[in-house]
Amino acid sequence: MNDIRLLKDQQRDKHPGFDSYIECSTRSLFTGLATFSLGFAGVYFLQQVGQRYLPYTKKGNILVAAIVSTVASYKVTSDRMRACQARWMAVEDKYSVLQETLDTAAPEGVASKEVGTIGMLFRAVDLRNGGETVRQHYIKTNPTDNLLKWQQLTQFCFYRRKYTDSSKYKGGKVAGQRHRAINNGPEDTDESCSEESIERSELIDDREYDSVASSAMHVTKRIQNVQHVAIIQPYIKWGPRKSTTKPELLQQEAEALVRSLPKWNIELSLKIPVDTLDKRQLFGTGKLEELKEMLRARQEAGTPLTCVFISKGTLSYGQKHTLEQAFRLPVMDRYSIVVQILRLHAVSMEAKLQVALAELPYIWSQVKDQEGSSKGSGRIFLSDSQRQMLQLRERKLRHELAMIRSHRELLRNRRRQKNFPVVAVVGYTNAGKTSLIKALTEEASLQPRDQLFATLDVTAHAGRLPCKLEVLYMDTVGFMADIPTGLIECFVATLEDAMLADVIVHVQDLAHENCTEQKAHVERTLRTLMRNGERSLAPERIINVGNKVDLVEDRQEVITGAVSETPNGGRLHLVSSKTLHGIHELLLEVERKVLQVTGRQRMVIKVPMGGQEVAWLYKNAAVTETAADPANAERLLVSAVITEAKLQQFRHLFVRNRATG
Ligand SMILES: Nc1nc2c(ncn2[C@@H]2O[C@H](COP(=O)(O)OP(=O)(O)OP(=O)(O)O)[C@@H](O)[C@H]2O)c(=O)[nH]1
Numbered sequence: 001m002n003d004i005r006l007l008k009d010q011q012r013d014k015h016p017g018f019d020s021y022i023e024c025s026t027r028s029l030f031t032g033l034a035t036f037s038l039g040f041a042g043v044y045f046l047q048q049v050g051q052r053y054l055p056y057t058k059k060g061n062i063l064v065a066a067i068v069s070t071v072a073s074y075k076v077t078s079d080r081m082r083a084c085q086a087r088w089m090a091v092e093d094k095y096s097v098l099q100e101t102l103d104t105a106a107p108e109g110v111a112s113k114e115v116g117t118i119g120m121l122f123r124a125v126d127l128r129n130g131g132e133t134v135r136q137h138y139i140k141t142n143p144t145d146n147l148l149k150w151q152q153l154t155q156f157c158f159y160r161r162k163y164t165d166s167s168k169y170k171g172g173k174v175a176g177q178r179h180r181a182i183n184n185g186p187e188d189t190d191e192s193c194s195e196e197s198i199e200r201s202e203l204i205d206d207r208e209y210d211s212v213a214s215s216a217m218h219v220t221k222r223i224q225n226v227q228h229v230a231i232i233q234p235y236i237k238w239g240p241r242k243s244t245t246k247p248e249l250l251q252q253e254a255e256a257l258v259r260s261l262p263k264w265n266i267e268l269s270l271k272i273p274v275d276t277l278d279k280r281q282l283f284g285t286g287k288l289e290e291l292k293e294m295l296r297a298r299q300e301a302g303t304p305l306t307c308v309f310i311s312k313g314t315l316s317y318g319q320k321h322t323l324e325q326a327f328r329l330p331v332m333d334r335y336s337i338v339v340q341i342l343r344l345h346a347v348s349m350e351a352k353l354q355v356a357l358a359e360l361p362y363i364w365s366q367v368k369d370q371e372g373s374s375k376g377s378g379r380i381f382l383s384d385s386q387r388q389m390l391q392l393r394e395r396k397l398r399h400e401l402a403m404i405r406s407h408r409e410l411l412r413n414r415r416r417q418k419n420f421p422v423v424a425v426v427g428y429t430n431a432g433k434t435s436l437i438k439a440l441t442e443e444a445s446l447q448p449r450d451q452l453f454a455t456l457d458v459t460a461h462a463g464r465l466p467c468k469l470e471v472l473y474m475d476t477v478g479f480m481a482d483i484p485t486g487l488i489e490c491f492v493a494t495l496e497d498a499m500l501a502d503v504i505v506h507v508q509d510l511a512h513e514n515c516t517e518q519k520a521h522v523e524r525t526l527r528t529l530m531r532n533g534e535r536s537l538a539p540e541r542i543i544n545v546g547n548k549v550d551l552v553e554d555r556q557e558v559i560t561g562a563v564s565e566t567p568n569g570g571r572l573h574l575v576s577s578k579t580l581h582g583i584h585e586l587l588l589e590v591e592r593k594v595l596q597v598t599g600r601q602r603m604v605i606k607v608p609m610g611g612q613e614v615a616w617l618y619k620n621a622a623v624t625e626t627a628a629d630p631a632n633a634e635r636l637l638v639s640a641v642i643t644e645a646k647l648q649q650f651r652h653l654f655v656r657n658r659a660t661g
């Protein structure tokens with residue numbers, strides 16, 4: 001008995017529509033039974049009424065009634081059962097939109113657990129007829145897709161299974177190369193196929209890992225399907241754990257996170273007061289019932305919800321499980337939504353590896369919660385080999401990242417040798433960091449986007465200061481409050497460059513209602529980062545910039561408020577990266593700070609025409625202008641920005657030589 005219950009629980013976990021399917025089939029059977037009884041009684045009665053015209057015996061009457069009612073009951077039951085199956089299929093489809101995993105118990109033949117993209121289709125239906133049902137279902141649910149596409153997809157599956165069967169963890173470079181070629185399409189096959197890059201791609205494109213990750217977080221690599229999301233922002237109304245940020249603003253941020261994912265539509269957005277964020281079902285029983293009812297009513301009214309986003313940093317396994325059972329929809333938290341955004345926006349290999357590493361603490365915490373809270377059944381329960389896979393993956397990711405970082409260190413040293421002053425641009429996500437760098441450097445290729453975490457790679461962009469000195473602006477990953485530290489820690493290393501920069505520009509979004517809180521959060525994080533780093537957050541290295549001033553021009557109180565919040569008498573530079581208002585003044589300030597912090601000075605040096613001095617200056621200082629000396633035709637006036645050390649060297653090499661010579 002207990003075994004059956006356990007089996008049922010497992011099925012429930014794997015198939016969210018299981019319960020309603022059982023319910024629906026039971027109803028169908030009873031309806032069939034009722035049809036039989038009523039049909040039998042009805043036909044028998046009619047025969048009795050028409051006895052005069054139907055001259056056969058009572059036994060004959062019973063036989064006719066039994067045949068007619070059996071046929072009717074069979075028809076009703078089978079129609080209803082088919083409807084139940086169709087409903088289950090639809091529910092499975094909705095659920096599996098977020099989970100591309102495939103039942104490991106899939107029968108031999110078409111399916112393999114390596115199949116990713118169409119895993120959800122395989123999962124939803126019986127495969128025993130070689131995928132024919134799948135094909136029918138696919139064509140029915142995707143009327144715009146043709147058979148060709150279906151064939152391509154199945155081929156893709158077969159190839160993937162064929163070439164990825166030799167486990168990536170056992171080596172097998174050739175298999176890996178093919179796997180990668182298939183995975184990324186032909187355009188990627190030209191890429192360098194060095195051992196390192198292949199190994200890194202294998203780490204990123206690991207189907208076995210993907211199935212664990214998608215069941216723990218509901219995240220996927222390829223966001224192809226439209227999602228209909230209900231956002232619920234819980235907030236503590238009273239007490240010491242009450243957030244300093246207004247719930248409306250938290251809710252807005254949650255909405256902005258969802259809007260950062262293409263094809264994700266917000267169908268419903270609510271903020272709900274709670275006593276604590278730690279309760280197993282998060283909300284009070286009455287509230288939970290109300291929410292369940294509301295979501296159900298929405299679904300019935302034709303709003304096709306596909307997931308619920310509870311805007312809390314991390315939900316424990318127990319909370320997630322309870323809420324998923326209650327809502328009958330996948331539930332995501334801030335961590336998993338941010339991971340989904342990061343997966344989407346990660347372009348460089350370093351960013352991809354970092355996102356991959358950022359996912360692991362979450363999966364481990366869910367496994368730990370699950371083991372602590374239940375008997376161990378359920379979706380993300382890990383087998384021993386999956387645990388080993390995760391541990392090995394973590395080690396490999398750390399190793400690869402360390403390699404990339406040592407390369408980054410090399411680049412940093414090279415930059416130092418070249419003596420480029422570095423200006424890091426930091427700030428809350430979406431504050432306009434990329435836009436500001438675009439305005440400062442006039443680099444057309446930069447693409448600011450109205451999305452959270454649009455920039456995930458630290459990139460350097462050359463720009464010229466008004467004195468013609470060349471500087472490097474570093475674009476960085478944005479900060480965000482209420483993101484678990486485990487997630488951001490992985491990106492901290494990319495911020496190392498920013499922390500070691502000569503000058504730090506802190507961009508603030510003046511048009512954002514929560515500007516003050518955002519600023520405080522960035523400063524807190526910077527202070528923590530600096531504590532671990534080599535340099536301090538001295539005020540002379542910081543330039544505070546109030547961006548998007550064009551959006552608040554008519555709201556003087558916003559500007560006055562922001563200016564008065566700037567600490568230690570520091571100035572807040574009001575700019576608009578869009579209209580370029582205030583950009584020139586900001587450049588002058590960057591120049592002033594760069595010269596001050598790096599000990600550089602602007603000077604005009606008289607050197608002999610055609611001498612070694614000019615070449616030396618070009619190599620060791622930033623020459624901004626040269627002109628003939630009006631007082632002496634044999635001399636040249638060289639305007640340069642030069643460090644104190646280089647100036648001493650120049651004096652030592654040329655001035656003393658000249659004096660002695
Ligand atoms: N009106 C106005 N919009 C701006 C200004 N600066 C940036 N934006 C807009 O703000 C949005 C975010 O700009 P980004 O430069 O991508 O912001 P970011 O800080 O780099 O964002 P992340 O990389 O996602 O952290 C874009 O839609 C920009 O067009 C400005 O001065 N005025």
Ligand SMILES: [Mg+2]
Nearest residue numbers: 433434454455
């Ligand atoms: Mg950016």
